[in-house]
Amino acid sequence: MARRIFSLLLAVVAALTFDPAPVGAQQPRISFIRDAEVENTIRAYATPLFTAAGLDASAIHVHLVNDRALNAFVANGLNMFINTGLLARAEHAGQVIGVIAHETGHIAGGHLARQRESLRGASAESIIAIVLGAAAAVAGRPDAGAAVIAGGLQVAERGFLRYSREMESAADQAGLTFLERSGQSARGLGEFLDVLVDQELLTVGRQDPYVLTHPITRERVDFVRNFVAHSKYADAPLRPEYAERHKRLRAKLLGFLDPGRALQVYKENDTALDARYARAIAYSRRPDYPRAFALMDSLIAERPNDGYFAELKGQLLFEAGRSEEALAAYERAYQLLPNEPLIEIGLAQVQLDRNDAALNKTAIAHLEAARRQETDSSEIWRLLAIGYGRDGQTGLTALAQAERAMLQGRRAEARAYAERAARQLPENSHGWLRAQDIRQA
Numbered sequence: 026m027a028r029r030i031f032s033l034l035l036a037v038v039a040a041l042t043f044d045p046a047p048v049g050a051q052q053p054r055i056s057f058i059r060d061a062e063v064e065n066t067i068r069a070y071a072t073p074l075f076t077a078a079g080l081d082a083s084a085i086h087v088h089l090v091n092d093r094a095l096n097a098f099v100a101n102g103l104n105m106f107i108n109t110g111l112l113a114r115a116e117h118a119g120q121v122i123g124v125i126a127h128e129t130g131h132i133a134g135g136h137l138a139r140q141r142e143s144l145r146g147a148s149a150e151s152i153i154a155i156v157l158g159a160a161a162a163v164a165g166r167p168d169a170g171a172a173v174i175a176g177g178l179q180v181a182e183r184g185f186l187r188y189s190r191e192m193e194s195a196a197d198q199a200g201l202t203f204l205e206r207s208g209q210s211a212r213g214l215g216e217f218l219d220v221l222v223d224q225e226l227l228t229v230g231r232q233d234p235y236v237l238t239h240p241i242t243r244e245r246v247d248f249v250r251n252f253v254a255h256s257k258y259a260d261a262p263l264r265p266e267y268a269e270r271h272k273r274l275r276a277k278l279l280g281f282l283d284p285g286r287a288l289q290v291y292k293e294n295d296t297a298l299d300a301r302y303a304r305a306i307a308y309s310r311r312p313d314y315p316r317a318f319a320l321m322d323s324l325i326a327e328r329p330n331d332g333y334f335a336e337l338k339g340q341l342l343f344e345a346g347r348s349e350e351a352l353a354a355y356e357r358a359y360q361l362l363p364n365e366p367l368i369e370i371g372l373a374q375v376q377l378d379r380n381d382a383a384l385n386k387t388a389i390a391h392l393e394a395a396r397r398q399e400t401d402s403s404e405i406w407r408l409l410a411i412g413y414g415r416d417g418q419t420g421l422t423a424l425a426q427a428e429r430a431m432l433q434g435r436r437a438e439a440r441a442y443a444e445r446a447a448r449q450l451p452e453n454s455h456g457w458l459r460a461q462d463i464r465q466a
Contacts, residue, residue: 056091058109061367062333063089063277066270067107070122071129077206078133078199085132091282095220099128109278116216118267123200123214130199131192197245201252210261215249222246272299273333280306298324309341317341332361336368339375348378359391366395370405377411385415403432420449424456427463439463 067087075082085103090096093110100106105128107121115121197214204211222243253259276299279287284307291300291307305320321338328334339354355372362368369391376388389412396405406429413421427442443463450457 058089058091059367061336061365063274066274069270070118071125073207074126074129074203077203078129080133097124097128099131103132109282113275113278117263118271119210119213119263120217122209123211123217126200126204126214127196129203130196133199134195194245197249201249205256205258208258208261210258211249211253211256212259215253218246218249273302276303277306279303284310314341314345330361332358335361336371340371343375348375351375352379366398369395373408377408385412388412389416401432403429406432420446421456423449424460427460431463431466
């Protein structure tokens, strides 16, 4: 089978054109990123706040957007979007937690009601298209904005994601309450607002999208500062593990998304754990695998039970074409982190690459387990189609192809595959019934 790199950028789910480009020029792409370590770090930050707000943490989906701009927002029900640019620019975990607290305030306050009708049925990538289009239009590029919106979802009002000043103040107050309930300092939110105040002084075209959709006022900044001054948790330290988690998060993002800068920021003589982590990833992008593996080996020797280090080494070995060694690394990662669906997907991909009948069955089992948690992953269905095909399960192969086509919006193709699956699967079996659902969708 054709080798596919299974990296931090697991799945590019949206390709959006901003400005016309010459024929043959590479178009800018906006994507979601998937990474078990980064996602679990954000989930660790967010869960205490969701709980303090009386929300079901498991029902809220956090999406990481590969975009350097400073932005975060909630949309279409319980969906929170956070840009990698915000994560990379945050100096410490408390600032990210402050932003999440504020956005949780919008969810708890019911500020999404007017969006829900406009976004009914919209996919996550369509929402991103609208947000980027609105930002481009506000920034003085209406043609670019219209193009982006047309590529995602048609809406009459581009400003539907803009909150009123009253909503922003209410979200601040709610977010501060959630921070207080969870015993955390609100100082990070105040620091973040100070950054946004500086953004207000820039021309509209140079402002980050967050400022365009979240109006900043002196009253808001003063309110947060006053709250911090009187909060009994004003000087509460961050949880000890958050400091390292944030350093690792930033190192990982910079290493994957801007390897050249990562090697400038994390100097060769810097032996800190996060610095070696960033350089290992950055060297692998060149690719300079000898240096990358030497650094990964030093990290694993220091932390032999760190599942994320084992996962990354498996990924780099797989990219380097050393699938037998990659399999051992991924198996170790799965042993250490057995409930991580993204690690199961990576392990299954390496198992399929070995093209061994016994490993093929194990890969199918891993993918089916991961699918129960990752309900909207087209990558799982692509890999399942390969596994089922090799196992001679032609009906399930067609069903997996139908599921993938549905997730990617190719409805005619999904229907054709579903009809093929229905002809091959036992009548009234679970797969046959699912095929009927897809045919009728």
